[in-house]
Amino acid sequence: MTSLPACRIIRFALLSLGALMILAPYIFMISTAGKTQSDIFTSSLSLVPQHFYFAENFAKALSKVPMATLLWNGVVVCGLIFFFQVLVAIPCAYAMAKLKFRAARLMMVLVMLGLLVPIHATALPLYVAFDRMSLLNSYTSLVAPFTISVFAIFMFLQFFRAMPDDLIHAARLDGMSELGIVARVIVPNAWPAVTAFAIFSVVAHWNDLYWPLIVVSKQAYATPPLGLMYFRAAEAGDDYGALMAATLIITLPLVVAFLFAQKRFVEGITMTGLKG
Incomplete structure (x- = not known):
């Protein structure tokens, strides 16, 4: 039996x-989601709960805020943003990569500046x-500023x-x-x-808090990170077990999505030349 090289x-x-x-943060989050208040604030640090409190903490998390609404808003906002970003970025990147025109270099400079x-x-x-157009507290205000992504244009360009x-x-x-080539060959x-x-x-x-915090003041349009703030404001700021359970519910879709798309993600990063 050969030994492994040093x-x-x-x-x-x-x-x-x-x-x-x-x-480590995710492990600590899972551990805290299964603890009682006394286990969380004990002087000794232990990842294994003395009393498994998962069911109770998840029940609190689902009852304190409309979790289904938060998740649905996250799916709608992220889905619309991604759709419009790809719809705009692919034709732009194709034109800059495969078509010859005078403003190509200027366009590349603008893309780099946009980053x-x-x-x-x-x-x-x-x-x-958005305030003057009475579009605050709407999907439009959450989606519109991000429909054009210079990072997407740069990535597809490579x-x-x-x-x-x-x-x-x-x-x-x-x-x-050219539109047929984009639709039937490029895409x-x-x-x-x-x-x-x-x-x-x-x-x-999905993780953005800054912009939703500015344009949304109603729970009906709150995204998942903003919903966590409402959760703490609902007299549950010191109930960290339930708060961690809510955080697990919100982050789980991202983990599952990445695991399913991991192979394509690595292929895309390699082929676009964005690896380190």
């Missing part, structure tokens, strides 16, 4: 340590605009540049228009990049 053992140990550090502008810089004028030009030329010889071959971007987009907007 370098592989060290590599495995470092990867295991890194994975443990990343999973430097945070949402915080535009929050005030956007809020004033992916489309790697696609062979012969494929595009063959489609043109068959009489396809079917871009699923790895679309899946990779979907993870980035959904995670970013």
Whole structure:
């Protein structure tokens, strides 16, 4: 029986340590969700609850806030944002990657500059605009500012540049228009990049608290992170077991989605050249 090389053992140990550090908050969250108040505030730190209190904490979490509404709002908002981002980004990225026009370099500069502008810089004028149009507390105010993603354009641009030009030329010889090429050639071959971007987009907007906190004041349109604030405001700020149970319910869809799309996500990141 051959022993493993020392370098592989060290590599495995470092990867295991890194994975443990990343999973530590989630492990602590699961542990706290199963504890009573006395177990949480005890002086000794233990990950295994002395009294399993999962059912009670989850029941409290589901009764304190409309959890189904929060999750549905998260799905609707993230789904609409992702749909419009892809709808805009793919044609733009295709044009910049495969078409020749004078403003191509200027467009690339604008995309790079757009990556430097945070949402915080535009929050005030956007809020004033939505307020004057009476669109606060609506899906429109939650979705509209994010329908154009310069990160998506940049990501798809890198992916489309790697696609062979012969494929595009063959489609043109068959009489396809540029929109037909995008719909029938580019999109079917871009699923790895679309899946990779979907993870980035959904995670970013599912966990976003800053913008919903500005434009939403009604629970009917609250997103999952904003719902946690309502949960604590509903006289449950010190009930950390139930709060952690609610957090688990909200984060679970992201974990499941990533596990299902993990292979495509890695393929998309590799093919778009965004790996470190």
